[in-house]
Amino acid sequence: MKAVPSWLSYSVYRILMFAVPLAVLLMLSIVWWISAIVAALIGLCLSYIFLRKPREQVARDLYTARHPTAEVVHPDAESEDAAIDRAADAAEAAEIAESAEAADAAGQATTPAAASAAPVTTAASATSVPAATSPASEREGSAQ
Numbered sequence: 001m002k003a004v005p006s007w008l009s010y011s012v013y014r015i016l017m018f019a020v021p022l023a024v025l026l027m028l029s030i031v032w033w034i035s036a037i038v039a040a041l042i043g044l045c046l047s048y049i050f051l052r053k054p055r056e057q058v059a060r061d062l063y064t065a066r067h068p069t070a071e072v073v074h075p076d077a078e079s080e081d082a083a084i085d086r087a088a089d090a091a092e093a094a095e096i097a098e099s100a101e102a103a104d105a106a107g108q109a110t111t112p113a114a115a116s117a118a119p120v121t122t123a124a125s126a127t128s129v130p131a132a133t134s135p136a137s138e139r140e141g142s143a144q
Contacts, residue, residue, distance in 0.1 A: 006057040013051055018043035 022039035026032065047055070 006054060006061055010051060010054040010058050013054065014043065014047050017046045017051075 018039050021042040022035055025035035025039055030038075
C-alpha cells in the first residue's frame with residue numbers, strides 16, 4: 001500500500017483545523033464573516049502549534065523537489081550525445097583524410113608521427129642566405 005504524501009495529509013489537517021471551528025461558530029449563530037475570520041485565526045494558531053512535523057516534512061519535500069541531488073537525465077540524452085559524437089568523429093576522420101591527400105599530393109609523409117619526425121625542407125631553407133654584415137664589421141674588414 002502506498003503511503004499518503006505529506007502535503008496531502010498536511011492540507012487535510014489544515015482544512016479540518018479551519019472547518020471544525022467554523023462549524024462550531026456558525027452553530028452558535030455568529031455572523032458568517034466574523035465566524036470565518038475567527039475560524040481562520042484559530043486554524044492558523046492550531047496548525048502552528050500542532051502541525052510542526054508535517055509542515056517541516058512538506059518543506060523538506062518541496063526543497064528536494066526544487067533542488068535535486070542528481071542531474072535529471074532526459075531519456076533521449078544518451079542517444080543524442082552518441083549522435084553528436086559520431087558526427088564529430090566523422091568530421092575529424094574527413095579532416096585527417098583531406099590532410100593525408102594533400103600531403104600525398106605534395107610528396108610529404110602521410111602520418112602525423114612521420115610528418116613530425118621528418119625534416120621539412122623548403123626552398124627558403126635550402127638556399128644559403130649570406131649573413132648580414134654590420135657597419136662595424138665592414139670597417140674592420142676594410143681596415144685590414
